[in-house]
Amino acid sequence: MKTTLIASLLSTAAAFAPQPASRASTAVSETKADLEVIAAKANPIIKFYDPLNLSGAEFWGTSNEATIGFLREAEIKHGRVAMFAFVGYIVHANGITFPWAMQMDGTPFPKVSNAPEAWDQISDSAKLQIFAFIGFLEYWREANSGQHYMSGGKPGYFPPFDAKIIPGGALNLYDPFGLNKNMSEETKEKRLIAEINNGRAAMLGIFGFISAGKVEGSVPALSGIIPHYDGDPMAPMSESILPHFGTLN
Numbered sequence: 001m002k003t004t005l006i007a008s009l010l011s012t013a014a015a016f017a018p019q020p021a022s023r024a025s026t027a028v029s030e031t032k033a034d035l036e037v038i039a040a041k042a043n044p045i046i047k048f049y050d051p052l053n054l055s056g057a058e059f060w061g062t063s064n065e066a067t068i069g070f071l072r073e074a075e076i077k078h079g080r081v082a083m084f085a086f087v088g089y090i091v092h093a094n095g096i097t098f099p100w101a102m103q104m105d106g107t108p109f110p111k112v113s114n115a116p117e118a119w120d121q122i123s124d125s126a127k128l129q130i131f132a133f134i135g136f137l138e139y140w141r142e143a144n145s146g147q148h149y150m151s152g153g154k155p156g157y158f159p160p161f162d163a164k165i166i167p168g169g170a171l172n173l174y175d176p177f178g179l180n181k182n183m184s185e186e187t188k189e190k191r192l193i194a195e196i197n198n199g200r201a202a203m204l205g206i207f208g209f210i211s212a213g214k215v216e217g218s219v220p221a222l223s224g225i226i227p228h229y230d231g232d233p234m235a236p237m238s239e240s241i242l243p244h245f246g247t248l249n
Contacts, residue, residue, distance in 0.1 A: 029157070030068040032056070041193050066150040073149045076156035079199015086202045089115040089209050093226075102126070114227040116215055119236060127237070156192075 032055045039048040050056075059067045095128035097109035103126060110121040119127075140159065147153035175181070212222035214230040232238050 082202035
């Protein structure tokens with residue numbers, strides 16, 4: 001849940017340093033045709049669906065291919081966040097926490113029946129640490145990926161941490177134990193499609209939870225299951241850091 005709320009603040013952080021790319025000089029691998037092929041594999045019934053025509057846009061004066069690279073990176077990243085958030089919401093809603101203290105001063109993890117309340121009860125210093133860590137991950141992704149995803153690079157790729165960051169050797173977050181080194185390209189493709197589908201479902205699922213908690217009856221299937229939440233899930237700092245700055249007129 002904490003990750004989902006943070007994601008609402010970072011909806012454009014998937015490429016906080018977009019790289020302008022000219023049509024003539026940039027090697028790209030993402031086109032609308034590529035999206036249509038992926039869509040047919042991900043959902044053979046609906047196939048390609050783009051009512052806002054985002055696949056034809058050119059963000060920040062870049063090429064259409066660079067924009068598609070940005071959109072693919074954003075979808076994969078937010079899908080991953082949503083999968084964590086969906087599970088995290090269920091865990092918090094059932095009062096499941098780690099057995100140790102949440103903070104060095106002995107403050108325990110909050111036990112709540114409605115997951116967003118757990119975020120509200122976290123101290124400001126802890127929230128700032130979370131934001132700082134996310135900022136570091138964003139920086140590492142943007143600065144160490146080789147070919148940028150808006151310039152023909154691979155969307156969704158997260159570079160491993162090298163020995164300069166991790167003492168004793170590198171750390172690959174996707175495959176920390178090296179179990180998938182010999183995975184075939186066919187298997188990789190199937191897993192990517194599965195990840196996209198699972199991420200899309202998780203995004204719908206977590207916002208279903210949030211909507212049901214905030215507006216009772218908005219998700220009929222969850223009526224009476226999700227407790228009401230009095231806070232504002234789309235303003236995750238409203239219960240902590242922001243009040244310290246007073247009312248902005």
